[in-house]
Amino acid sequence: MVEILIMLAAGITGAAFLLALGRFVLGPSRFDRVVAFDVLTVIAITFIVLAALLENRGIYLDAALVYALLSFLGVIAIARYLEGRF
Amino acid sequence: MEAIMDIIGGLLMVGGACFLLFGGLGLIRMPDIYNRIQAGSKTTTLGTLLTLAGAACLQPAWGWKLLLIGIFLIFTNPVSAQVLASTAHRRGAHQSPLTEVDRLAEDREGKA
Numbered sequence A: 001m002v003e004i005l006i007m008l009a010a011g012i013t014g015a016a017f018l019l020a021l022g023r024f025v026l027g028p029s030r031f032d033r034v035v036a037f038d039v040l041t042v043i044a045i046t047f048i049v050l051a052a053l054l055e056n057r058g059i060y061l062d063a064a065l066v067y068a069l070l071s072f073l074g075v076i077a078i079a080r081y082l083e084g085r086f
Numbered sequence B: 001m002e003a004i005m006d007i008i009g010g011l012l013m014v015g016g017a018c019f020l021l022f023g024g025l026g027l028i029r030m031p032d033i034y035n036r037i038q039a040g041s042k043t044t045t046l047g048t049l050l051t052l053a054g055a056a057c058l059q060p061a062w063g064w065k066l067l068l069i070g071i072f073l074i075f076t077n078p079v080s081a082q083v084l085a086s087t088a089h090r091r092g093a094h095q096s097p098l099t100e101v102d103r104l105a106e107d108r109e110g111k112a
Helices: A002-026 A030-055 A060-083 B002-029 B033-058 B060-090 B103-111
Strands: none
Touching: A002 A030, A002 B002, A002 B033, A030 A060, A030 B002, A030 B033, A030 B060, A060 B060, B002 B033, B033 B060, B060 B103
């Protein structure tokens, strides 16, 4: 029962991932692509948590934490670069 | 008792996934960059937090680590959205023709 609910959540999250990926590919401006990248990384964190539940391995959560940190730093760095600060 | 917690956790995770889906839909449908930032950052924060809460219901032993990820997301998601929006506005990103109020531009004109 719980497995079915987790798989359903993974399927809906996969649909969201595809929509955000569509904006990443279409995106008319650079900023649209950066926003899509931000959303894609947050969705990927959800995927990692779902994978940890399905495999029953708590160590995957550390990967999710590091991924959240790296995506935040990446978005900030890209935004500063687009602003022309360095 | 454990079965009830499992069902609650699974439903929370499905609800969070639905919020993520709405976020992706808003990202596709919204007319300009500022609306897309709004749709993208708000819904993904709530959706991921709901999913983390569901995972904590399913595996109570992981609670502290999930709480850490949730607090980190609460702090960093609005910051990255705000930095992106201010950068886009400063570089003059395309605005939807439906935009009526632009307080940031009025503020900059007042200072100049």
